[in-house]
Amino acid sequence: xxxxxxxxxxxxxxxxxxxxxxxxxxxxxxxxxxxxxxxxxxxxxxxxxxxxxxxxxxxxxxxxxxxxxxxxxxxxxxxxxxxxxxxxxxxxxxxxxxxxxxxxxxxxxxxxxxxxxxxxxxxxxxxxxxxxxxxxxxxxxxxxxxxxxxxxxxxxxxxxxxxxxxxxxxxxxxxxxxxxxxxxxxxxxxxxxxxxxxxxxxxxxxxxxxxxxxxxxxxxxxxxxxxxxxxx
Amino acid sequence: xxxxxxxxxxxxxxxxxxxxxxxxxxxxxxxxxxxxxxxxxxxxxxxxxxxxxxxxxxxxxxxxxxxxxxxxxxxxxxxxxxxxxxxxxxxxxxxxxxxxxxxxxxxxxxxxxxxxxxxxxxxxxxxxxxxxxxxxxxxxxxxxxxxxxxxxxxxxxxxxxxxxxxxxxxxxxxxxxxxxxxxxxxxxxxxxxxxxxxxxxxxxxxxxxxxxxxxxxxxxxxxxx
Numbered sequence: 293x294x295x296x297x298x299x300x301x302x303x304x305x306x307x308x309x310x311x312x313x314x315x316x317x318x319x320x321x322x323x324x325x326x327x328x329x330x331x332x333x334x335x336x337x338x339x340x341x342x343x344x345x346x347x348x349x350x351x352x353x354x355x356x357x358x359x360x361x362x363x364x365x366x367x368x369x370x371x372x373x374x375x376x377x378x379x380x381x382x383x384x385x386x387x388x389x390x391x392x393x394x395x396x397x398x399x400x401x402x403x404x405x406x407x408x409x410x411x412x413x414x415x416x417x418x419x420x421x422x423x424x425x426x427x428x429x430x431x432x433x434x435x436x437x438x439x440x441x442x443x444x445x446x447x448x449x450x451x452x453x454x455x456x457x458x459x460x461x462x463x464x465x466x467x468x469x470x471x472x473x474x475x476x477x478x479x480x481x482x483x484x485x486x487x488x489x490x491x492x493x494x495x496x497x498x499x500x501x502x503x504x505x506x507x508x509x510x511x512x513x514x515x516x517x518x519x520x521x522x523x524x
Numbered sequence: 525x526x527x528x529x530x531x532x533x534x535x536x537x538x539x540x541x542x543x544x545x546x547x548x549x550x551x552x553x554x555x556x557x558x559x560x561x562x563x564x565x566x567x568x569x570x571x572x573x574x575x576x577x578x579x580x581x582x583x584x585x586x587x588x589x590x591x592x593x594x595x596x597x598x599x600x601x602x603x604x605x606x607x608x609x610x611x612x613x614x615x616x617x618x619x620x621x622x623x624x625x626x627x628x629x630x631x632x633x634x635x636x637x638x639x640x641x642x643x644x645x646x647x648x649x650x651x652x653x654x655x656x657x658x659x660x661x662x663x664x665x666x667x668x669x670x671x672x673x674x675x676x677x678x679x680x681x682x683x684x685x686x687x688x689x690x691x692x693x694x695x696x697x698x699x700x701x702x703x704x705x706x707x708x709x710x711x712x713x714x715x716x717x718x719x720x721x722x723x724x725x726x727x728x729x730x731x732x733x734x735x736x737x738x739x740x741x742x743x744x745x746x747x748x749x
Contacts, residue, residue: 414697417697421693421694421697424690424693425680425681425684425690425693425694428684428685428686431683433748436744440680440741440745441680441694443737443741444698444737445697447733448698448700448701451726451733454701455701455704455705455726456704458722458726459704
């Protein structure tokens with residue numbers, strides 16, 4: 293019952309998200325005022341930070357789904373875990389690509405081993421290894437192994453953060469952002485983009501989740517047919 | 525002795541006995557890390573001052589790569605004749621098996637380190653300017669950090685295709701904070717600038733967190749169906 297209602301809601305929400313995305317892009321590229329020192333390159337900020345936020349949210353969803361899977365052994369939780377990890381890696385990749393594009397003109401360097409950059413990179417590495425595990429293991433135990441790895445990855449994140457934080461506070465590093473207050477119009481556009489990207493991430497994750505469920509259904513039917521000896 | 529202890533002890537002595545007779549893993553690890561030492565030495569050609577700065581990284585990277593050799597063959601031995609399946613259906617506690625395997629790998633990698641460390645000292649003309657005794661806790665905690673997760677991930681990668689390559693892919697990302705702690709602590713002790721306490725505490729935290737996680741989740745991985 294609920295499933296069919298959600299299926300009907302999907303295209304409507306998808307259209308709303310697309311419109312929202314177009315509006316936010318317009319706001320970010322045209323309406324928001326140009327930053328005084330950085331110029332137009334600062335507009336990356338409206339994509340970079342919301343992408344990071346979305347990626348972290350999706351990784352969090354992945355952790356929760358993994359724990360639920362280990363406790364309940366519910367295959368839907370596993371489908372959610374794999375979809376959130378995949379979409380999260382996509383957003384995390386966007387963060388890692390837009391970051392250097394901004395850093396080069398502003399800091400004068402593409403990359404620095406600063407705490408935020410490095411922990412995002414390590415997080416990305418952990419989740420890529422998670423996806424690799426899922427890819428290389430096609431047995432029935434894959435969901436359990438992947439869920440266990442997700443928990444290990446989550447335990448690792450604070451340790452990574454502390455180690456790099458301590459390492460880098462001992463070394464000179466380029467100044468990030470600096471204090472200063474944000475122009476209210478900029479803040480407005482930023483919050484709008486944050487909301488839009490959250491919706492966009494959620495929609496992608498949902499689409500991927502439905503795809504995963506369908507995929508599994510197809511596989512199940514195929515294996516049942518081959519067991520019965522029905523020609524395909 | 526409780527069943528937990530006796531099973532751990534029996535598995536551990538069996539593994540050590542097998543390794544002692546063949547010395548396959550130890551020999552390949554020793555030769556492998558020797559090659560790494562020589563190749564790094566050619567690639568960087570450091571003077572004494574630079575050696576102190578980079579030796580921590582070289583030593584631990586060599587040991588990390590060599591440890592993967594030992595870790596990869598931890599469980600494959602048990603696949604022959606369905607030993608692992610027999611273990612799965614037996615009432616023996618899974619953690620006993622895990623502790624035995626992790627300890628076995630710990631001993632193996634420690635022996636490797638004890639044999640290779642003097643060679644590093646000679647090839648790179650190393651002399652610790654800081655408190656050298658601190659290298660011992662760093663080595664013990666660092667080795668355990670690599671081995672405990674390595675043993676666990678080796679058991680996980682048993683179920684995957686091309687498992688030999690899967691282990692480092694799983695182990696290295698998770699090990700980044702541990703490797704960084706070992707390397708930094710060793711560098712600080714060798715060059716004598718600053719105190720290595722933070723890094724030793726971080727390593728200890730890493731060890732405690734992941735030993736607990738491994739013990740808690742090993743049963744799940746072993747029985748995964």
